[in-house]
Amino acid sequence: MERGNIQKMPKKYYLKALFVMKQLLYVFIFIPFMCGAQEAQGIKFETTLRSWKDVLMRAKAENKYIFIDCFTTWCGPCKVMDNQVYTSKEVGNFFNVKFLSLKVQMDRTEKDDQYTMGWYGDAEFIQKNFNVFAFPTFIFLAPDGSPLHKASGLLNPQQFIALGKDAQNPKKQFYKMLADFKPGVMDTSEMKGIARALRFSGSELAKKIAEDYLNRIPASILNTPDNLKFLKEFKETDKAMAIALKYIKELPEAKLFTRDNIEFVGEFIRNTKSLPFKIFYENSEKINAKMNDKDYVQNTITPTIMREMFFIPLGIPARDTVRKGGIVHQPDWGSLLATISTRFNSYYADRITMDAKVWWYSMTKNWEEYSKAQIKKIDATYTKKDLNDPGVCWNLNNDCWYTFEKATDTAILKRLAYWMEESFRHDLAGATFYTYMDTYANILYKLGKREIALVWQERAAKLRPEDPEIVGNLNKMKNNEPTWSVTSK
Numbered sequence: 001m002e003r004g005n006i007q008k009m010p011k012k013y014y015l016k017a018l019f020v021m022k023q024l025l026y027v028f029i030f031i032p033f034m035c036g037a038q039e040a041q042g043i044k045f046e047t048t049l050r051s052w053k054d055v056l057m058r059a060k061a062e063n064k065y066i067f068i069d070c071f072t073t074w075c076g077p078c079k080v081m082d083n084q085v086y087t088s089k090e091v092g093n094f095f096n097v098k099f100l101s102l103k104v105q106m107d108r109t110e111k112d113d114q115y116t117m118g119w120y121g122d123a124e125f126i127q128k129n130f131n132v133f134a135f136p137t138f139i140f141l142a143p144d145g146s147p148l149h150k151a152s153g154l155l156n157p158q159q160f161i162a163l164g165k166d167a168q169n170p171k172k173q174f175y176k177m178l179a180d181f182k183p184g185v186m187d188t189s190e191m192k193g194i195a196r197a198l199r200f201s202g203s204e205l206a207k208k209i210a211e212d213y214l215n216r217i218p219a220s221i222l223n224t225p226d227n228l229k230f231l232k233e234f235k236e237t238d239k240a241m242a243i244a245l246k247y248i249k250e251l252p253e254a255k256l257f258t259r260d261n262i263e264f265v266g267e268f269i270r271n272t273k274s275l276p277f278k279i280f281y282e283n284s285e286k287i288n289a290k291m292n293d294k295d296y297v298q299n300t301i302t303p304t305i306m307r308e309m310f311f312i313p314l315g316i317p318a319r320d321t322v323r324k325g326g327i328v329h330q331p332d333w334g335s336l337l338a339t340i341s342t343r344f345n346s347y348y349a350d351r352i353t354m355d356a357k358v359w360w361y362s363m364t365k366n367w368e369e370y371s372k373a374q375i376k377k378i379d380a381t382y383t384k385k386d387l388n389d390p391g392v393c394w395n396l397n398n399d400c401w402y403t404f405e406k407a408t409d410t411a412i413l414k415r416l417a418y419w420m421e422e423s424f425r426h427d428l429a430g431a432t433f434y435t436y437m438d439t440y441a442n443i444l445y446k447l448g449k450r451e452i453a454l455v456w457q458e459r460a461a462k463l464r465p466e467d468p469e470i471v472g473n474l475n476k477m478k479n480n481e482p483t484w485s486v487t488s489k
Contacts, residue, residue, distance in 0.1 A: 042086045044092065045103050056145045066101075067164070068104055068139040069102070070136060077153065084157075085157050094161050106123050106127055131204075134152040136153070149167035149173045149175065174205070183215075188216055195234070199234075214231075232244075235267050244268045245274075262291060280300060302351060305348055306352045309352060336349075337349045337353045357369070357373040374406075374407075375403060375412045378399050378416075387423055396423055400420055401439045407446075413446055420440040420443060421440070434464040435460075438470050441455075441477075445477050450477065454478070457470070457474045457477055
């Protein structure tokens, strides 16, 4: 109805009509915002509970199950869960009624607040007693604190709600399955799915189920595509390894060097004396050509050589001492180089010695030598031609960032800036990708080029305004504060 017609009404009807229109206006303008707010509610994580004891007291008082999100600050899937799953209205409606939910940070950073630091002890207890080694890991407990269920990995909202329901179902609870498992009882048609579901959250139970499955199915179906995939997924079990080696040994050469079988063989390189290692080392050119990757073999077998030639001789006690910040005698780099050169070749000797130095100096917090080792590794690893591959640019970005954080030498920082400029030049996505911009800006800022650094950082913040680290770096640059750890100076 037009406003002119309303004004011709008797006063009492005019006022009533005006009131109705105001009410309708309120509905049209404000209700959508209220709905949007409800959509964004999601899980209400507890932020006032200061200890595990407080959690148990609250859970018992409210008779709620307990859900723990075990995350780290560097975990990408954890951030996806935060942004896309925990914010879901449906997830919130389910979990807020049935669960007391809390987030526990499993790593430690210099930016941790008092609340996070207060949970350090309990986080260590949770990680040790619930065998948390993949992130995110989800732990579910009964109101009395007894463990019920556990899972890991990135899930969508529907899968996560299903997981919450499984946690309340005795037939699907991880810890009950662990206690009740007996070989030869579970239906083989279900075993692969269950083993795969538990692979990253309950590795020991997953291994038991996998080995039981492989022991019970007929040999005639062991080599089916899905069973070969299953063998790769559980390659750490003795049964899977034995079946895989038999399969590889019996492959004729014409089939051995297909892409699928090359990938399969590479998964079972356990040591340098194994058949899979021998196949790769002796046929590197053929395999690299088939995989269309000049470094495929080298990237695959280098970790095995490094483990045997550096980490095993170093010894577990020494490695643990270094990781905890203790001092042990520095490795003889010249001897390591010569030993690997004699047994293998100079390529592996140079590469493994570089990697070993990066690890050693990082663990011993010798940041000056670490930075030197890192830039030498970057220069040896990347070429301009390689940067046409966006994946290579991503790896380069990460290496440059780790080096930037600790480097104080101007020549090293300039070299890092050069590599980031090259990544922009070769990778079109990189030229507009906020992560690359952030890295480049931080390097320039540390070099003292504040004005140009601010230009790049503002572009990164404009592309990613919701990223607290990028926006935080921008604010620090504006305030002339360091964006790197002051301990690296």
